[in-house]
Amino acid sequence: MKYTPFILFLTLLITLFVSCKKIDNFLDLKPVSNGIGVENKATDSILFKSASEAEAALSATYADFRNEYFELDYFVNGDAQSDDAYAGADNPANFQIDDYEIDALNTNVSRDWGYLYSTIGRANTVINNVNKVIDPELTADRKKEIISEASFIRAFLYFQLVRLWGDVPLQLYEVKEVNASNLPEVYPLLFPARQPMTAVYQQIIADLEAALPNVKATAVNKTIVTKGAVNTLLAYVYATIEPHDWTKVLKYCNDVTSGPYSLLPDYDQLWDNSHENSAESIFEINYDGTSSSGNWGTNMFQGMDWKKFNIPSNDLVQAFDDEGDVIRKNSSIKWVDVTGHWSDIHWPQDHYPFLNKYRALDQPSPQNYIFYRLADILLLKAEALNETGDVSGAAQLVNQVRSRVSLPNTTASNQDAMRLAIEKERRLELAFEGHRWFDLKRTGRAVAVINAVTNFGPGVTMSYNLNENRLLWPVPQSELDKNSKLTQNPGY
Numbered sequence: 001m002k003y004t005p006f007i008l009f010l011t012l013l014i015t016l017f018v019s020c021k022k023i024d025n026f027l028d029l030k031p032v033s034n035g036i037g038v039e040n041k042a043t044d045s046i047l048f049k050s051a052s053e054a055e056a057a058l059s060a061t062y063a064d065f066r067n068e069y070f071e072l073d074y075f076v077n078g079d080a081q082s083d084d085a086y087a088g089a090d091n092p093a094n095f096q097i098d099d100y101e102i103d104a105l106n107t108n109v110s111r112d113w114g115y116l117y118s119t120i121g122r123a124n125t126v127i128n129n130v131n132k133v134i135d136p137e138l139t140a141d142r143k144k145e146i147i148s149e150a151s152f153i154r155a156f157l158y159f160q161l162v163r164l165w166g167d168v169p170l171q172l173y174e175v176k177e178v179n180a181s182n183l184p185e186v187y188p189l190l191f192p193a194r195q196p197m198t199a200v201y202q203q204i205i206a207d208l209e210a211a212l213p214n215v216k217a218t219a220v221n222k223t224i225v226t227k228g229a230v231n232t233l234l235a236y237v238y239a240t241i242e243p244h245d246w247t248k249v250l251k252y253c254n255d256v257t258s259g260p261y262s263l264l265p266d267y268d269q270l271w272d273n274s275h276e277n278s279a280e281s282i283f284e285i286n287y288d289g290t291s292s293s294g295n296w297g298t299n300m301f302q303g304m305d306w307k308k309f310n311i312p313s314n315d316l317v318q319a320f321d322d323e324g325d326v327i328r329k330n331s332s333i334k335w336v337d338v339t340g341h342w343s344d345i346h347w348p349q350d351h352y353p354f355l356n357k358y359r360a361l362d363q364p365s366p367q368n369y370i371f372y373r374l375a376d377i378l379l380l381k382a383e384a385l386n387e388t389g390d391v392s393g394a395a396q397l398v399n400q401v402r403s404r405v406s407l408p409n410t411t412a413s414n415q416d417a418m419r420l421a422i423e424k425e426r427r428l429e430l431a432f433e434g435h436r437w438f439d440l441k442r443t444g445r446a447v448a449v450i451n452a453v454t455n456f457g458p459g460v461t462m463s464y465n466l467n468e469n470r471l472l473w474p475v476p477q478s479e480l481d482k483n484s485k486l487t488q489n490p491g492y
Contacts, residue, residue, distance in 0.1 A: 071297030078434030253381035294364015
């Protein structure tokens with residue numbers, strides 16, 4: 001639809017349904033009254049009338065880390081889309097992701113777009129309205145802190161979007177209302193065009209740099225955004241943007257490692273549900289195991305009631321075995337006899353693997369999800385050191401991670417060998433934590449590695465046909481139908 005006739009169409013609707021009728025935009029960014037417990041019907045521009053309303057809006061933004069994207073799809077996208085896991089279960093949308101045959105009608109693709117932009121809408125509401133609060137109980141310092149935490153969340157969400165879709169719309173302001181007088185101003189918010197990846201990364205960096213001085217240095221509850229979380233995301237961003245900025249990666253990794261973090265002595269303590277919010281954890285989503293704060297996601301990955309998602313791959317199991325990595329394999333994978341329950345083309349029924357890091361299966365589950373932890377940053381720092389010529393410094397960090405799981409020092413002695421050693425170490429250390437697919441993408445190794453994946457042994461490939469176009473997802477067809485300014489990614 002062209003701009004002018006659409007203005008006439010919307011003006012007619014507005015006249016018909018009263019000039020201040022609130023509507024949702026086509027990115028699923030709800031008007032500010034939806035979902036945050038605040039309905040400001042006053043004529044002034046102040047949305048939050050009290051400190052408690054502002055705090056509630058921030059809490060609602062944090063709460064979205066417990067939605068379907070982060071409880072399930074985050075791990076499907078990072079692990080089943082890699083060589084670490086098969087899709088499992090019976091969802092055709094997941095099969096498409098697993099086999100690199102996604103189309104624009106894929107339901108996971110459309111719902112993930114919606115989830116991410118919906119939470120961005122919540123973050124925007126906080127960022128754009130907290131400074132207007134006149135309640136003296138909300139101090140200037142706390143306002144800065146709230147806005148900074150919301151800015152990190154917005155950056156974290158855009159980092160998901162840009163890695164999945166590439167160019168994406170940048171939505172930085174919430175839609176409050178639509179009427180005939182403000183339509184030219186609101187129209188670009190309702191129907192935004194995609195912005196280049198460079199612009200999206202610039203906004204992510206700007207949000208994080210603005211947040212860094214004002215967030216807490218530490219927090220007992222690792223869900224709360226801290227300087228360690230902001231520095232970690234900055235390190236990831238600079239390791240992902242093209243060209244990579246390894247000097248910046250090293251700087252922000254150093255800022256994390258100089259903070260209050262240390263490796264747990266026992267790798268399995270990360271997953272035993274007795275060491276939550278540990279010294280190793282940097283950013284961790286907390287669950288209380290209650291009806292309002294329970295992690296239903298754990299039941300998606302393990303159990304005998306139905307065939308589960310993200311089944312460990314033969315290729316990953318072989319990688320653990322080739323390395324003699326018994327400790328991390330046992331923490332990551334659980335073997336069960338499922339005879340009589342279901343069959344699988346990849347595994348025999350009497351020796352069937354489940355993802356084992358998320359193992360508190362009682363529903364509602366109290367199991368936390370760890371998104372960022374120190375071992376991850378040590379290996380990212382090793383990567384930065386190696387890329388800047390310090391192979392021996394990289395080896396020291398790799399060996400630190402390996403020593404915890406009783407493995408000998410790496411034998412890599414030059415830059416090329418160290419690249420592969422770090423890639424392997426990240427795979428085994430971080431299996432099923434949602435990183436593998438994005439690691440392969442940012443290092444430029446995805447096509448070569450995935451197309452060489454084996455199933456039952458050397459020389460038996462999975463016959464994947466991954467190409468450069470399939471490194472990005474298609475823009476959901478439902479979004480293209482709503483917004484003529486959106487364009488589709490190549491190859492779809």
